[in-house]
Amino acid sequence: MTTFVDRVELHVAAGNGGHGCASVHREKFKPLGGPDGGNGGRGGDVILVVDQSVTTLLDYHHSPHRKATNGKPGEGGNRSGKDGTDLILPVPDGTVVLDKQGNILADLIGQGTTYIAAQGGRGGLGNAALASARRKAPGFALLGEPGHSGDVVLELKTVADVALVGYPSAGKSSLISVLSAAKPKIADYPFTTLVPNLGVVTAGSTVYTIADVPGLIPGASQGKGLGLEFLRHVERCSVLVHVLDTAALESERDPLTDLDVIEAELAQYGGLEDRPRVVVLNKVDIPDGQDLADIIRPDLEARGYQVLEVSAIAHLGLKELSFALAQIVAEARAAKPQEEATRIVIRPKAVDDAGFSVVAEEGFYRVLGEKPERWVRQTDFANDEAVGYLADRLARLGVEDELVKAGAHSGDEVVIGPADDAVVFDWEPSLATGAEMLGRRGEDHRFDAPRPAAQRRRERDVERDEAEQEYDAFKPF
Template structure:
């Protein structure tokens, strides 16, 4: 048996961008063919798309982790890497996307509406794209950026035209079953429905949806019972219908007090959606009252007794019986008239749209502040510096020198000096910490060393090719005629 799930927390991760390629064109009789490394491909996005064929968030309940494909790395001969494939997640109509803190990011209503939940990382540039007059054949390429990774909360707010509210066992599920083709579980003992039931009703030329909202009891707006979990499903309803059990034998209950108790809960409930997002105050919605189970003689007498009090509030009142189907035709046409009136007030429908989260414009601004954990240390924050650090291969000295040039041109070194940074001060940018050397001249890339090196940066302890060749020659000269090593200070 399938489960109805209307709230889940998912973890989405976009694909990482592919690394750029550092390659030099090699061809016979053309030893200096120039750089030809291609760019890396962009990582795939994670997108949420409304699909009318999906009615629950159950799939996300069992598979809460979603990850898009990574971009492919670039290759030689100016071949760019392929972009990672986007991951498309189908969600029901009426899904609201929130942060774990409750901030609404998107309200997905309408077939095909799309929300980019996580953007894929940019691909790194190959050395062909990095070539300049100063660096004619760069021996490095930029790394691809990691994709966005975050937690999201998905809430389903059913897109129903008519919302049925009432105490448990008032007959809401029975009303849905006789007015539509829906077949919710109904029993002859007191119980409450555990999931909302939706049905499609046809009255004349009007077709509308009806939702049974379960679990409403006094205190529901404060979290008592199941009401707070399911009140969200009536936020979009055009009309709210009170279904009252006139045959109840519980002491202290009568139709008027039941309606007053639920009206109090509706007035205290604060919709998560604001007016501009399709939600309004529930207290302003049109009301109807259905006095149910009038096939019982005592219930009919009670309905006739309380009907004048309810009509005095300006609400249409209907006496019905789901068992004998008495009064159901008049009720369905009255609901259809309210729905048509509501639809006439709505603005023209908009075409399916792509919803993206706005991001700050990358203007290159940065800030420098003292490191709170280390004395005489500084932290540089900014979109460009942090992105450049993520793109740098710190195993390549030339790539590090290129990063130093970019930071200097942006004004980071000058700003650090103004903040009191001295030689050897720790500087943190993103996830990397450096020992700042103000004497490192930026922008003098015309004095270049071998590919992959930078003369301005201390060389590593790695053995160079010329050193390995000299060592090999020395070993050969130390062998005697039998292939054995001979010590240089060995006496004859």
């Protein structure tokens, strides 16, 4: 049964915003007391949070679909809907968040680091919030905005100061078990280590972490063995430790060749050229192992490596190794630039930024922009007054002027939003001229209380009958 997972594809969906409420206050002797519809609640976010008690992505491997709760709709009596609950997803320290194309969205390092993977939708305004001196009793409310949804890839890269690399059965697991309190599986066959192991080492005043990754073989960077799956776990280390087996039983292998093969695989993987190297000659407690160590040590030192001889079984040279690694780690930490204090960066919009754009495409015009797209999503198109309110907002934003500049004419097809989430309509300019601009002061038919279509037809029939009767009463004989 799988107990360690370091890469998953997560399907996240934030909560939808609650709809606003269109309500009129009513009480005795006050049948029309004004609008009192409350706002809808905000949808919950999906938030990734680093939790150092979590060491694997196994939970998301079994349950990859995660969704936050929706906001509640508003109610009458100026009661706003309850906000949706944020969904907190704990992830291991060192988790990298990527999109499906492989672009890095966030690198989560450090306890408590957060990243909003999906943002909840805004709640719709109720008619009480939409009321104004011009529109005293709106008969509509705004809809809640849908929450964001999508797929992200979580990739775990172990946060360790020291990484042990080498051939299978070179003694890496035995070494980490005696240097720290880690208890990895140890056996006398290759690929005993199937998952990375982490241990904490204390050497004097320096405390550092050490990682043991599955053994590498030729072709690991191309996917052979287990190396390709776990080489990412050595990317964050400060020092690489080559563990060489001086008691290898295979006649066709020798420690120097093993070192060259592992270095070639690391070079193929890339990004590790600047890490300092230390060579550890393991199993020197065996007579043949000590003899081989004495033979190859001058060659390794001639290449510029720091060489240490140890025996994990006999506990030889462990103290010297732990303090040597502690010195390198301390130097690497001191060389890192100090983290600057958090600064607030203000990025004002350009003075000529309209907040939207109009693009002429084949056969239609497309309007793109955060505001018009959000306004369309929050409009109830079954309500004529809400549609009129949307038309006014778009006109005030300057959309109609830009459509005219782009060459649009009455009846042309206009699309608001991207292709996968667009609203299409035939454009009718709302510009009025001449006598159409005159009329009864302060009136606008778009802001009349919405009435059923059957009622409007009956009213038109009554008006027509009354007009015919007046004509019949005064027509000359």
